[in-house]
Amino acid sequence: MKDKTSEGMDTDSDVYRTLLESTRAIPWKIDWQTMQFAYIGPQIEALLGWSQDSWVSVEDWAQRMHPEDRDKVVNFCVSQSRAGTDHEADYRALTADGRYVWIRDVVHVVRNEDGEVQALVGFMFDISERKKTEQELVRLQKELEELSFKDGLTGLANRRMFDSVLSLEWSNARRNHQPLSLILLDIDYFKQYNDCYGHLQGDDCLMRVARILESAATRARDFIARFGGEEFVLILPETDAQAAEKVAQRCRTLILDAGIPHESSESLPFLTASLGVSTIIPSHGDEPGEFVDEVDRLLYKAKQEGRNRVESLV
Known part of the structure; x- marks a missing residue:
């Protein structure tokens, strides 16, 4: 018991x-x-x-x-x-x-x-x-990160992504002593285009230009981004000045040949673009921001010289 x-x-x-x-x-x-x-x-x-x-x-x-x-x-x-x-x-x-x-x-x-x-x-x-x-949060975080580097309208990379890629390619070019080319493109008289056709049509125009630029850059490492507003930018790694000039001219020609009507343009009755292009083999004394400014000055010169043209140092 x-x-x-x-x-x-x-x-x-x-x-x-x-x-x-x-x-x-x-x-x-x-x-x-x-x-x-x-x-x-x-x-x-x-x-x-x-x-x-x-x-x-x-x-x-x-x-x-x-x-x-x-x-x-x-x-x-x-x-x-x-x-x-x-x-x-x-x-x-x-x-x-x-x-x-x-x-x-x-x-x-x-x-x-x-x-x-x-x-x-x-x-x-x-x-x-x-x-x-947790997995859903990770997926959403990844999607958010992707969206934070993507332009919401055109689907291209945005300015933030451009800054990151330029920094990477700049380091590669300097380390390997290879040329790095940059193209800045601005749609001519785009304010007038919006005033004439409306902002919805203007958004459609930007998306069409984005697709045209994607077809112009044929190599895997060629990078395209919307720089802001009606400006676009292309980074061309390991590309010399003559080759970069050809890519810029191809971009200009493709946009013109698309025949997008632009009745308010002061040059042609079709959409056109102005481009600045430059090439550099970066040294330790060079800065990417200064290089972008140089290309921007060439773009401004192209617009001052009559638009629908490519301005370079070649």
């Missing part, structure tokens, strides 16, 4: 187990010497579909883990446990019907009086919804 003390302990044990098994967290215990499950909560079957008695050893735990997660998580948990360090691990657990559920294991290391690891106890939590939210 049990005494009152042992009866009380049994009652306490039953209470603790009832509390544990009534939560959504899944309690478990592993004997460190045998690497066998001493206990795992019955909630495991509802979550993963595997029966409670099928969790015999840590091998069952490891084999029911996504192959991409297995080595990393197992090695981490073993090393932390050996060191006697409490830890957490996130991984994808295989369900009995072949799906994967995101699990977070929270592990406490139990030591004996000699300080040796005796057991691991912990809880499994279903964090699938949290992971879905």
Whole structure:
């Protein structure tokens, strides 16, 4: 016959187990010497579909883990446990019907009086919804970053992206002693175009010009951006002055040949553009901002000289 003390302990044990098994967290215990499950909560079957008695050893735990997660998580948990360090691990657990559920294991290391690891106890939590939210936030963040470098109207890169790419190509050109060319393009009499046809038609015009410029730059590293307003810019890495001049002339010709009506133009009854182009092999004393200013001055000269022309130093 049990005494009152042992009866009380049994009652306490039953209470603790009832509390544990009534939560959504899944309690478990592993004997460190045998690497066998001493206990795992019955909630495991509802979550993963595997029966409670099928969790015999840590091998069952490891084999029911996504192959991409297995080595990393197992090695981490073993090393932390050996060191006697409490830890957490996130991984994808295989369900009995072949799906994967995101699990977070929270592990406490139990030591004996000699300080040796005796057991691991912990809880499994279903964090699938949290992971879905995290992944969606990552996707949205990536989309936001992409949008922050893209012009919303034309779909081309924007000024911010231009600054980043120019800085990168500038460093490459200086390091490899290669020519770097830049073209600035401005649509002629664009204010008058908007006044004549309206801003919606003006937006359509900008989008058409963007597509024309994309067809003019044929190499993978050629970079096109909307510089601002009706201005566009092309970065041509490893392109000498003569080749850059040809690209600029091709841009000008393609825009003219598109035959976009422009009744308010003071030069031709079709849309035209003025371009400035220059080439540099950057040295340590040169600055990209000064180079852009130089090309901008050439663009201004092209407009002053009558528009629908390319101005360069060639």
